[in-house]
Amino acid sequence: MEQFSDQLNIAVVETCGLIAAGIKALFAKQSQYRITFFNSRDEFMQMRAHVPFHGVIFSLSGSREHRRDCLQLFSEIASLQPNMKRIVMVNDTNEAKLITQLSQTIINGVVNKDSPVARFYDELSALLNDSGRAADTNANHWYISNSTRLLSPTERVILRYLTDGYSVSQIASCLERNIKTIRAHKFNAMLKLGVNNDAGLLDAADILRYRNNFL
Structure with a gap:
């Protein structure tokens, strides 16, 4: 051309x-x-x-x-x-x-x-x-x-559970963690990804899975 x-x-x-x-x-x-x-x-x-x-x-x-x-x-x-x-x-x-x-x-x-x-x-x-x-x-x-604010391995695991339909209490049971701890990890993931609601978090998690970024 x-x-x-x-x-x-x-x-x-x-x-x-x-x-x-x-x-x-x-x-x-x-x-x-x-x-x-x-x-x-x-x-x-x-x-x-x-x-x-x-x-x-x-x-x-x-x-x-x-x-x-x-x-x-x-x-x-x-x-x-x-x-x-x-x-x-x-x-x-x-x-x-x-x-x-x-x-x-x-x-x-x-x-x-x-x-x-x-x-x-x-x-x-x-x-x-x-x-x-x-x-x-x-x-x-x-x-x-x-x-320097990439998702931690625990945050990635929690997002994977969320996209599979697990509730916070179910995730806490699976990971043998306190519910407050799971909520804290979820909140940190939302901050890092720049989303402010569950829908935005699930959208981001879906893209991460699509990109094969989960550990």
């Missing part, structure tokens, strides 16, 4: 046309990048074999399945082209915590779609230009803060 030598190809996986149009408008005056939009990870992977992409931006829709697609894509890219930048656009800070905790590979940066337009553009540009892992902003240090 013909391209200008001074342009960097950036892939954006985005299912929402309005958000795609907004990103296109933000980069309209930026000649350094050539932005190509994809509706799915499969579309991007097909094109990746023919175009030397500098980075890929995955915009999350908020669904569990979409997070799975993002994590799977980033794992594939980390293996095939480890130097390609991997950036996630999230819907809120809780999703930022969740996606970085679940990721098996380094995420170069996380950008919140709720940020003011100017800040959103500045953070995204900084991440694409930065030669390191992520821009030097608090919003993009999730991978640093969470790297």
